Amino acid sequence: MRIGIYAGSFDPITYGHEDLITRSLSFVDQLVVAVATNVSKQPMFTVEERIKFIRSAVADDPRIEVREFDGLLVDLARSVGATLSIRGLRAVADFEYEFQMALMNRHLNAEMETVFMMPRLDLTYVSSSLVREIARFHGETVDLVNPIVHRALRERFPAA
Amino acid sequence: MRIGIYAGSFDPITYGHEDLITRSLSFVDQLVVAVATNVSKQPMFTVEERIKFIRSAVADDPRIEVREFDGLLVDLARSVGATLSIRGLRAVADFEYEFQMALMNRHLNAEMETVFMMPRLDLTYVSSSLVREIARFHGETVDLVNPIVHRALRERFPAA
Amino acid sequence: MRIGIYAGSFDPITYGHEDLITRSLSFVDQLVVAVATNVSKQPMFTVEERIKFIRSAVADDPRIEVREFDGLLVDLARSVGATLSIRGLRAVADFEYEFQMALMNRHLNAEMETVFMMPRLDLTYVSSSLVREIARFHGETVDLVNPIVHRALRERFPAA
Amino acid sequence: MRIGIYAGSFDPITYGHEDLITRSLSFVDQLVVAVATNVSKQPMFTVEERIKFIRSAVADDPRIEVREFDGLLVDLARSVGATLSIRGLRAVADFEYEFQMALMNRHLNAEMETVFMMPRLDLTYVSSSLVREIARFHGETVDLVNPIVHRALRERFPAA
Amino acid sequence: MRIGIYAGSFDPITYGHEDLITRSLSFVDQLVVAVATNVSKQPMFTVEERIKFIRSAVADDPRIEVREFDGLLVDLARSVGATLSIRGLRAVADFEYEFQMALMNRHLNAEMETVFMMPRLDLTYVSSSLVREIARFHGETVDLVNPIVHRALRERFPAA
Amino acid sequence: MRIGIYAGSFDPITYGHEDLITRSLSFVDQLVVAVATNVSKQPMFTVEERIKFIRSAVADDPRIEVREFDGLLVDLARSVGATLSIRGLRAVADFEYEFQMALMNRHLNAEMETVFMMPRLDLTYVSSSLVREIARFHGETVDLVNPIVHRALRERFPAA
Numbered sequence: 001m002r003i004g005i006y007a008g009s010f011d012p013i014t015y016g017h018e019d020l021i022t023r024s025l026s027f028v029d030q031l032v033v034a035v036a037t038n039v040s041k042q043p044m045f046t047v048e049e050r051i052k053f054i055r056s057a058v059a060d061d062p063r064i065e066v067r068e069f070d071g072l073l074v075d076l077a078r079s080v081g082a083t084l085s086i087r088g089l090r091a092v093a094d095f096e097y098e099f100q101m102a103l104m105n106r107h108l109n110a111e112m113e114t115v116f117m118m119p120r121l122d123l124t125y126v127s128s129s130l131v132r133e134i135a136r137f138h139g140e141t142v143d144l145v146n147p148i149v150h151r152a153l154r155e156r157f158p159a160a
Numbered sequence: 161m162r163i164g165i166y167a168g169s170f171d172p173i174t175y176g177h178e179d180l181i182t183r184s185l186s187f188v189d190q191l192v193v194a195v196a197t198n199v200s201k202q203p204m205f206t207v208e209e210r211i212k213f214i215r216s217a218v219a220d221d222p223r224i225e226v227r228e229f230d231g232l233l234v235d236l237a238r239s240v241g242a243t244l245s246i247r248g249l250r251a252v253a254d255f256e257y258e259f260q261m262a263l264m265n266r267h268l269n270a271e272m273e274t275v276f277m278m279p280r281l282d283l284t285y286v287s288s289s290l291v292r293e294i295a296r297f298h299g300e301t302v303d304l305v306n307p308i309v310h311r312a313l314r315e316r317f318p319a320a
Numbered sequence: 321m322r323i324g325i326y327a328g329s330f331d332p333i334t335y336g337h338e339d340l341i342t343r344s345l346s347f348v349d350q351l352v353v354a355v356a357t358n359v360s361k362q363p364m365f366t367v368e369e370r371i372k373f374i375r376s377a378v379a380d381d382p383r384i385e386v387r388e389f390d391g392l393l394v395d396l397a398r399s400v401g402a403t404l405s406i407r408g409l410r411a412v413a414d415f416e417y418e419f420q421m422a423l424m425n426r427h428l429n430a431e432m433e434t435v436f437m438m439p440r441l442d443l444t445y446v447s448s449s450l451v452r453e454i455a456r457f458h459g460e461t462v463d464l465v466n467p468i469v470h471r472a473l474r475e476r477f478p479a480a
Numbered sequence: 481m482r483i484g485i486y487a488g489s490f491d492p493i494t495y496g497h498e499d500l501i502t503r504s505l506s507f508v509d510q511l512v513v514a515v516a517t518n519v520s521k522q523p524m525f526t527v528e529e530r531i532k533f534i535r536s537a538v539a540d541d542p543r544i545e546v547r548e549f550d551g552l553l554v555d556l557a558r559s560v561g562a563t564l565s566i567r568g569l570r571a572v573a574d575f576e577y578e579f580q581m582a583l584m585n586r587h588l589n590a591e592m593e594t595v596f597m598m599p600r601l602d603l604t605y606v607s608s609s610l611v612r613e614i615a616r617f618h619g620e621t622v623d624l625v626n627p628i629v630h631r632a633l634r635e636r637f638p639a640a
Numbered sequence: 641m642r643i644g645i646y647a648g649s650f651d652p653i654t655y656g657h658e659d660l661i662t663r664s665l666s667f668v669d670q671l672v673v674a675v676a677t678n679v680s681k682q683p684m685f686t687v688e689e690r691i692k693f694i695r696s697a698v699a700d701d702p703r704i705e706v707r708e709f710d711g712l713l714v715d716l717a718r719s720v721g722a723t724l725s726i727r728g729l730r731a732v733a734d735f736e737y738e739f740q741m742a743l744m745n746r747h748l749n750a751e752m753e754t755v756f757m758m759p760r761l762d763l764t765y766v767s768s769s770l771v772r773e774i775a776r777f778h779g780e781t782v783d784l785v786n787p788i789v790h791r792a793l794r795e796r797f798p799a800a
Numbered sequence: 801m802r803i804g805i806y807a808g809s810f811d812p813i814t815y816g817h818e819d820l821i822t823r824s825l826s827f828v829d830q831l832v833v834a835v836a837t838n839v840s841k842q843p844m845f846t847v848e849e850r851i852k853f854i855r856s857a858v859a860d861d862p863r864i865e866v867r868e869f870d871g872l873l874v875d876l877a878r879s880v881g882a883t884l885s886i887r888g889l890r891a892v893a894d895f896e897y898e899f900q901m902a903l904m905n906r907h908l909n910a911e912m913e914t915v916f917m918m919p920r921l922d923l924t925y926v927s928s929s930l931v932r933e934i935a936r937f938h939g940e941t942v943d944l945v946n947p948i949v950h951r952a953l954r955e956r957f958p959a960a
Contacts, residue, residue, distance in 0.1 A: 002507055026593055027482055027507055027564060071777040084507060089596065091256045095575045096731045102598055103765035108779055113506055116569065116596035118582055122441060125263035137231040139268055162347055186433055187322055187347055187404055244347055249436065251736045255415045262438055273346055276409065276436035278422055282921060285743035297711040299748055391937040411576045416891045423925035428939055445583035457551040459588055571896045602761060605903035617871040619908055642827055666913055667802055667827055667884055724827055729916065735895045742918055753826055756889065756916035758902055 004028035005082040016123040024086040034069040074109035164188035165242040176283040194229040234269035324348035325402040336443040344406040354389040394429035484508035485562040496603040504566040514549040554589035644668035645722040656763040674709040714749035804828035805882040816923040834869040874909035
């Protein structure tokens with residue numbers, strides 16, 4: 001059984017993340033969605049909220065486990081038996097950072113392989129940080145995030 | 161009448177920004193220079209100072225309106241009737257960030273088009289953040305920013 | 321009156337090119353679509369065919385003039401009175417090449433400004449060379465090029 | 481059963497290619513190594529030679545099928561039942577070209593997913609074209625390609 | 641006598657930095673390793689610790705002087721008589737930032753030339769910030785930094 | 801004595817090349833300018849002409865030797881005792897290609913180090929191939945190449 005891991009801060013999960021989750025299920029049997037608690041900047045949503053959003057997005061798919069993690073990705077991979085780290089690539093800047101991380105992770109754990117995938121083209125410009133900024137100024141996010149996240153953003157930034 | 165918008169934090173305006181303003185006037189009839197108040201990092205100059213610097217740089221050109229803005233660029237564009245967002249491109253890193261923003265803005269407002277321009281070659285390495293850093297250590301900024309900004313930087317960081 | 325110029329080999333014109341033409345008409349009054357005859361590689365279509373395809377794509381829009389050109393873009397710009405060169409940007413590789421060309425063109429003719437635009441997102445991966453390759457192997461090009469080009473490609477590469 | 485496809489011109493196969501083949505076997509059950517016959521430039525080795533080199537490199541691994549192909553990758557994928565296209569990424573330039581190809585392939589066949597992998601770090605600078613150039617001038621290729629290719633290169637370019 | 645300068649925050653020095661120091665000694669007679677005290681973010685190690693680590697790494701090589709600096713690189717270069725600034729290049733993102741800095745430095749001091757070098761390939765993914773992050777989670781850093789830094793990281797982040 | 805090598809096809813030498821030669825003399829004692837004879841594409845000028853142009857550009861500087869070479873750069877470096885290969889970097893695309901070549905050269909000859917330099921900013925867009933194209937269409941090259949090359953281009957492409 002191939003176990004993949006998809007790690008991030010998911011603050012909040014976007015349709016871009018959901019697309020990657022769906023795509024990765026075409027070649028892993030089980031996927032661990034790992035929500036980083038140690039994000040350097042102050043997150044907009046608590047780790048509990050972020051996990052709740054992901055769970056509601058992926059519904060009750062038995063192949064997906066959502067959990068928090070605090071530490072090195074390679075250590076989590078070892079503890080859950082994952083051999084693949086799934087990463088989305090949208091732009092050159094992504095690529096360089098991801099390349100460096102993947103090389104370092106390979107150095108730290110030669111058993112874990114990193115594979116990169118492209119999100120759906122019309123989601124390439126969607127990122128959690130842009131979603132947060134749009135929501136802050138009451139811009140429309142209905143087609144960028146799923147309904148539960150959309151409602152949470154509306155509540156967080158109620159129109160005057 | 162074509163109205164363009166050139167948004168940024170302008171902290172402070174550099175000769176690179178002034179060059180873009182001049183160039184864009186060759187294909188818009190009116191240009192709104194929009195000074196972002198909601199910059200995440202603490203700016204060096206207040207929004208009032210930044211606006212004053214821009215106004216003195218563009219003098220009394222009746223085609224240019226300088227104003228602050230707080231919110232989404234697409235909302236400002238709608239409210240002032242602008243159909244073009246002008247962006248400078250200096251490097252690949254700029255390009256990727258600008259591409260993502262332009263795609264998101266097009267998604268939020270299909271009526272606003274983003275056009276990219278190159279600054280004068282010898283201004284490609286000038287940025288507000290570099291100018292601030294040079295001024296902090298009393299380096300020479302006389303050929304990077306206009307005289308009023310130059311004086312303001314000198315006053316802010318008087319030589320011992 | 322602002323006259324723009326959009327130059328290329330258009331071998332053949334794709335929906336990506338047509339999108340750029342439409343977008344550029346939002347800020348130029350007249351657009352010269354200039355078909356390069358001196359392409360280094362053997363083109364798939366003659367310059368006459370390429371011009372015919374473009375004319376049928378832009379129909380009878382009086383703001384658009386389609387013509388061949390052989391020489392330097394800056395010389396053509398001078399002779400037709402164009403002050404803007406319109407270029408599409410899809411990727412970093414585009415950006416660097418275009419940047420170099422724009423700098424050289426500015427050096428050769430300071431009166432001509434180059435502005436860059438993004439094509440519609442779902443056309444970013446469409447290029448004439450990819451279209452030719454797909455057609456050569458009877459792949460589907462119906463949503464990449466307009467009907468007259470589509471038929472010409474079918475005739476050029478009839479299915480066995 | 482997951483079937484992957486790894487296509488290229490392999491002129492000749494390098495240790496970089498072999499590394500990708502090994503890595504991809506960690507998440508596909510079967511791998512089709514597809515040797516393009518329609519390479520635009522004159523290849524150094526015939527398609528028969530190139531296939532022979534690959535077969536000897538992967539020995540008798542029953543999970544690997546080596547075959548030539550002439551046409552669109554998506555058509556080959558359909559005919560062999562492959563749902564994953566495996567691509568190596570070494571540099572930004574690779575990334576952009578691969579991104580465009582992957583988007584076009586997704587457009588032509590939504591069932592085939594493209595996944596990207598990094599070769600072993602010390603093989604990132606190895607490419608078939610560099611190997612050919614080094615061999616042409618009798619440079620050492622013993623640690624860049626496997627022994628059978630190494631001997632073939634020596635025979636092709638005998639030292640004076 | 642050619643004097644080079646290699647400036648950075650060295651928080652802490654990695655084997656990547658040490659590799660650059662060694663390489664640069666092949667074409668400068670004297671190298672000033674300049675430790676920036678004015679790093680914007682809170683450093684992990686004090687400037688005294690960072691200098692001590694570098695000194696112990698380069699041992700008693702009489703060609704190397706380690707010192708702190710606070711200000712503009714070009715001013716330091718003038719005061720120590722250095723005519724070359726040595727910079728490592730690992731990735732495209734490095735390149736763009738370094739290019740901008742080098743152009744600005746050339747503008748501020750035409751006598752100082754910037755030369756770029758590549759670190760050893762297997763050190764390209766090593767950076768001080770990654771080392772700090774790995775150490776924080778008790779990952780292995782023994783082959784990324786020299787023994788004295790390794791011990792200091794262990795002491796800073798003792799395993800539970 | 802430090803010997804550097806600056807290799808290229810120099811078809812023809814531009815002011816960008818000359819700038820690099822001057823800059824590199826600030827840290828090598830002797831510079832071998834190596835003109836590649838085995839350029840894949842048909843050169844515009846013969847190797848004799850290209851060498852003549854370089855010699856007239858660098859005049860009688862005793863520190864510079866101009867010679868042709870046919871083979872691997874690392875072999876030439878060994879035979880002339882050069883330990884540094886000088887390369888100009890203008891853009892990201894340059895960087896990636898140069899990086900790959902430098903890694904391969906380091907692999908083939910660990911004694912030769914590659915150092916990268918930036919040309920003068922206003923020469924970053926000048927390349928031999930652009931110069932040839934401009935000359936072909938009688939564009940002005942007087943500020944891109946030195947007078948002897950300028951005359952040769954004029955003779956090669958006489959105005960009608």
